Amino acid sequence: MTQFGDDDPFRPDHFFERARQRLLPLEHPLVADPNEIVINPEFVPPKGFVWREAAVLIPIVERSTATVLMTRRTMQLRKHPGQIAFPGGKIDPTDQDATAAALREAQEEIGLDPALVEPIGGLDPYIAGTGYRITAIVARVAPEHHLVLNPAEVDATFEVPLSFLMTPENHQTISREFDGVRHSLYQMPYDEHHIWGVTAGIIRGLYERLFQ
Numbered sequence: 001m002t003q004f005g006d007d008d009p010f011r012p013d014h015f016f017e018r019a020r021q022r023l024l025p026l027e028h029p030l031v032a033d034p035n036e037i038v039i040n041p042e043f044v045p046p047k048g049f050v051w052r053e054a055a056v057l058i059p060i061v062e063r064s065t066a067t068v069l070m071t072r073r074t075m076q077l078r079k080h081p082g083q084i085a086f087p088g089g090k091i092d093p094t095d096q097d098a099t100a101a102a103l104r105e106a107q108e109e110i111g112l113d114p115a116l117v118e119p120i121g122g123l124d125p126y127i128a129g130t131g132y133r134i135t136a137i138v139a140r141v142a143p144e145h146h147l148v149l150n151p152a153e154v155d156a157t158f159e160v161p162l163s164f165l166m167t168p169e170n171h172q173t174i175s176r177e178f179d180g181v182r183h184s185l186y187q188m189p190y191d192e193h194h195i196w197g198v199t200a201g202i203i204r205g206l207y208e209r210l211f212q
Contacts (some may be wrong), residue, residue: 010065011064011065011066022121023120025122026099039188047204053132054091054134055136056089057103057139059086059106059112060139061159062142063143069157070157071084071085071086072084074153083196087112089105090132096144102135102136109153110123113146116141122141126202128198134202158193160190165188166210171188173196186201
């Protein structure tokens with residue numbers, strides 16, 4: 001891994017200072033707007049497309065050089081089995097906002113204690129082809145966290161160096177066809193993990209907001 005020394009942008013204090021300056025404030029109105037900026041503007045919703053609100057947590061673990069905590073979905077799930085993801089899901093009516101939903105889902109999926117999580121800010125929404133408008137919440141996570149996985153949803157967690165994910169040379173583009181329409185997507189293979197699709201798109205959105 002590249003050594004940055006005292007100027008390491010991925011040292012937690014440096015990274016979170018940058019994140020606070022460049023991310024959307026948590027009180028930013030998180031409601032769909034036809035003219036809003038989105039992470040993936042190339043996606044053209046089909047006629048009659050109906051938004052459903054969802055939120056994910058991007059957990060940045062406060063180690064000597066920051067890492068990103070990610071999950072692998074269990075193969076028993078009906079949708080996206082075995083895929084690499086961030087903890088998250090749809091925003092319930094009982095959730096106060098996207099941040100509350102992301103924290104709740106992280107606790108339900110991987111047992112991440114909200115007391116050890118500090119939300120920092122949000123990204124522009126990502127519009128998924130499944131109909132979800134996804135708000136990603138970036139958060140600082142204490143390194144002493146202890147995870148308890150929900151086996152019905154997650155079969156593994158792992159950490160990826162933030163520096164790897166924020167290096168554009170690691171952002172590969174691939175093409176996939178869905179419902180007769182060909183889409184360009186990102187993928188970021190890391191060790192044996194295949195990070196791609198919506199998760200990779202959100203990571204790319206984080207890079208563009210913070211480092212471009």
